[in-house]
Amino acid sequence: xxxxxxxxxxxxxxxxxxxxxxxxxxxxQKTKSGFKTKKAAQEACAELITELSKGxxxxxxxxxxxxxxxxxxxxxxxxxxxxTFKNYFRAANTRIIPALGQxxxxxxxxxxxxxxxxxxxxxxxxxxxxxxxxxxxxxxxEHAVKTERLMKNPxxxxxxPRARRRDQTTWTIEEVNRFLHFAKFDSAxxxxxxxxxxxxxMRRGEVLGxxxxxxxxxxxxISVTQSLVYDDEGFRFSDLKTASSKRLISIDDDLTAxxxxxxxxxxxxxxxxxxEYHDMDLVCCREDGRPIYPRTLATxxxxxxxxxxxxxxxxxxxxxxxxxxxxxxxxxxxIVSERLGHSTVTMTxxxxxxxxxxxxxxxxxxxxxxxxxxxFS
Numbered sequence: 001x002x003x004x005x006x007x008x009x010x011x012x013x014x015x016x017x018x019x020x021x022x023x024x025x026x027x028x029q030k031t032k033s034g035f036k037t038k039k040a041a042q043e044a045c046a047e048l049i050t051e052l053s054k055g056x057x058x059x060x061x062x063x064x065x066x067x068x069x070x071x072x073x074x075x076x077x078x079x080x081x082x083x084t085f086k087n088y089f090r091a092a093n094t095r096i097i098p099a100l101g102q103x104x105x106x107x108x109x110x111x112x113x114x115x116x117x118x119x120x121x122x123x124x125x126x127x128x129x130x131x132x133x134x135x136x137x138x139x140x141x142e143h144a145v146k147t148e149r150l151m152k153n154p155x156x157x158x159x160x161p162r163a164r165r166r167d168q169t170t171w172t173i174e175e176v177n178r179f180l181h182f183a184k185f186d187s188a189x190x191x192x193x194x195x196x197x198x199x200x201x202m203r204r205g206e207v208l209g210x211x212x213x214x215x216x217x218x219x220x221x222i223s224v225t226q227s228l229v230y231d232d233e234g235f236r237f238s239d240l241k242t243a244s245s246k247r248l249i250s251i252d253d254d255l256t257a258x259x260x261x262x263x264x265x266x267x268x269x270x271x272x273x274x275x276e277y278h279d280m281d282l283v284c285c286r287e288d289g290r291p292i293y294p295r296t297l298a299t300x301x302x303x304x305x306x307x308x309x310x311x312x313x314x315x316x317x318x319x320x321x322x323x324x325x326x327x328x329x330x331x332x333x334x335i336v337s338e339r340l341g342h343s344t345v346t347m348t349x350x351x352x353x354x355x356x357x358x359x360x361x362x363x364x365x366x367x368x369x370x371x372x373x374x375x376f377s
Contacts, residue, residue, distance in 0.1 A: 003048075008033070011034055012036070013031060014035075015029050017029055032048070083231070087132075096137060100137070113154075113155050127162060137155065168354055169314075170320050170324045172325075176325070182304055192258065192283070193208070193292065195255060196259075198321065199251060203316070204294060204316065205238070206227050208228040208284055209238075220252075223248055224247050228291055230291070240341070247341045319340070322340075327352055333349055336348055
């Protein structure tokens, strides 16, 4: 890479070839002018070539990291779920912008961001949260590369503590039955929530957002079409996590019977409360029809675990329990993947790799038994 110099009138200018536009294939150049001497133009050209080679050249010298992060957030708003965007926005405005926001983008380099990451580690933040913050900063600098304001991402080799994959803690069939036995005689409302979660593998928000119009008791199927969210704006229905999350789940005779019984009981509540009943068509709701608070559900779940004397797990682990039991029973991973709403079977197998040894052993036994049956010796 070298510069081409030209004198126009009493001023000097230089032009640098900075490659070809990947979209059009046309040659891209950068020109600067207004230098009083050729030497001044040469010095400025050399400085710009150095910036280009390091990947830190920015068209606007005044562009701040704050501006870049806000641009990236605006783009993310239409790409991710509303709840994810709010988490990004909160993290950016509480952690990143106060600490790094006034830094010029041209000054961002490996050492400044690595220093920031190291400070977060010393502060005692979890690897998962630190990785989350880095995702935002790295997303912003990648955006600068795509919009040709950085030649390359200076954060490529920043070392970030990687969050360890959480060990899957699940219940056995016996523990599930014991838990549901205690839940059934504790609260009809929460029992229905927990039974649906265990029998279908649906996420918490999907269960709480389930409407009767999405339940076909005749065909024994549930359509998962939305999720219930509760945050600082209150309750609202949200789109699902991914396109594959929108799915149809077959349900068993036991769950179908419980849903029929519960629907009849819920209708009695409607008649008793009359106009005071908030009819949102929710399957799982409070006595007056209003949505269930996720935090209240979690608290009730933890209390039930103690009563039932089963191993402590998270509410989300009911989803893992459903999948693990199915895989151990020999169910096709493709079917399990569809029930969970995973985008690929690979994702399911990666998530439940702890079940694979059992599946491998069962497969080996089936193969061996088949050969034994045809042994001619």
